[in-house]
Amino acid sequence: MTGQPDRWAELTGGQAGEEYAQRFARLVESGHDIHGEAAFCAALLKPAARVLDAGCGTGRIAIRLAELGHHCTGVDVDSSMLAVARRDAPTQEWLLGDLARLDDLGLDPGFDLALAAGNVIPLLAPGTESAVVRQLAAALSPNGLLVTGMGLDAAHLPLAEPPVTIEEFDHWCTEAGLTLRQRYATWSGDPYEEGCGYAVSVHFRHDM
Template identity: 60%
Template sequence: MSRWADQVGEGHGARYASRFADLAESGVDVHGEARLCASLVPEGSRVLDAGCGTGRVAAWLAEHGYDCVGVDLDASMLAQAERSTPAVPWVREDLATLDLAEHGIEAGFDLVVAAGNVIPLVAQGSEHVVVRRLAAHLRSGGLLVAGFGLDAAHLPLAEPTVTLADYDTWCRDAGLELRQRYATWEGDPYDGGGYAVSVHLCR
């Protein structure tokens, strides 16, 4: 079981979607992840939203001209994504065994994004496998963009599960090299704090 499922259980997709809708209505910017992705690849690029949840990132990108696919294992979250943005293909799969070809979807994405603490919340011990499967869906020159917490203050967990050193090693083993690291999805420089957004290039 993933750490995410262990934390939240089942059937919470509607509550999760409602929380972000309330934040947006109150004026909070909830599209920073999508805008950073849009700054990295041009309109029309193929984007895989890995661990897409209710589809917030992929939906915004699709609305702005990107060719998106969303993948998540949580059925209640995907139900919300399908309801809000039916034009985007939403696939229920475990990221550790992801093979979109089995769903008739070609690999060769220009960008794969894993927002919302996806990497620290996969099943314990599967992190390196997930990174390898995400890298396998990139074209040469494509980008893997992942943002996650590095301390308990930035995670829904009692303690961190992933270090940047480990993550960079998994990426390197998967044929990726670090191109940029930010402290936020707004692109602030990383200064060693408790949250990082990493951009890796597929060689």
């Protein structure tokens, strides 16, 4: 590992939980549907599936998936975000931890789906991205799914330039035993084309 802070912490100082939650509350009040990622994942899952929300933040997606009948575990390194998740859904499992060291948390493997939405991959600590992908792959059941959403240009990132290319990400997935199944440009399923600024990717873990 690099020992560097993750890019999210550099942007927020690890104190963004309440502000982040309020931003989505305002979207709800204005009539926006904030459950696109959850709906996307739910369409891929069988009933009562096990879901690992990696970089769960305030728990928005995991809480919605739990409402739909799935068993969700949320992991995040930002305690301010987890404080909101624990307040809003105290009976769900929320774990404070580094995604590059998921195995330190003692999670039972065999998740049907691991989710890394909200630019989790580009906002990791530099140099840890491949380790995180390996950890997420290891948490999956055979044929389990890794679902990710990430910006590929500055217009879709809170950064001046993208730190990760889609080719690099696919390479890390291949190294971790994952195969690309589908890729879209949005959580609504719009077609992905080369040069898109955002990628929603579905990889599956093939038998090792």
